[in-house]
Amino acid sequence: MRTFILRSLLIFPVILSLRLEAAAAPRQDCAIEPAPGLLSDPTITSSLPNRGSSSALLDFVASVAVPGIERFSAADTFQEHQPPLQVQVAWLGDNFRKHFLNAIEVHVPAGTLDVYRLRQPARDDSIAAALGGQREAKLYDVWTLINCQSQGKIDMILTDGTPNFFYVRDSAGVIWAVDAVWGGAGWEIGASPLQDPRPWGRGRQVILRRP
Secondary structure (H helix, E strand, O other): OOOHHHHHHHHHHHHHHHHHHHHHHOOOOOOOOOOOOOOOOEEEEOOOOOOOOOOOOOOEEEEEEOOEEEEEEEHOOOOOOOOOOOOEEEEEEEHHHHHHHOOOOOOOOEEEEEEEOOOOOOOOHHHHHHHHHHHHHHHHHHHHHHOOOOOOOOOOOOOOOOEEEEEEOOOOOOOEEEEEEEEOOOEEEEEEEOOOOOOEOOOOEEEEEEE
16 A cells, blocks of 8 residues: 555656647647748739739739648547637637538648738739639648747737738538637637628738739
């Protein structure tokens, strides 16, 4: 009995130490970096495919390089109310839950994401026209960026309550506008159909994977 108590007393500090180290260990942060040769400059519009009237709608903000992944599961990552140091997701909208939580993306290659900011209100069809066609992102791209700003810090995507949105295909192959908004307590993730008549407001950011 004394031997069991002695061993317990010896093991307990080790377990406590491991738990404290795990709690203090920083969460693995994002794995993105500025795309080579591109600077963050809101005056740059030359990356738009059509110059002139169409480029008046969008300002190019920046590009970032993102890693690839073999398998990405939405249900395993987009989870509300995670512990501190994890990605804080405060709310998942009904459309997102219905059309994206069952999504699994496989063999997602590394790539470059372009960030644009709206100069004036516009609907999805006008944005697609300005970009020279419907450009998309992966659900994994959405996660990569909010993971990079898991606690709402200021960086590539807006964290002042202004929506950032992405055009993403659901598991049925339908494209939706998936938006991520930092609400103070965490990220709020929604999805709206492209036929939604409401325009995106001035200053919103659209993020797309470069073809």
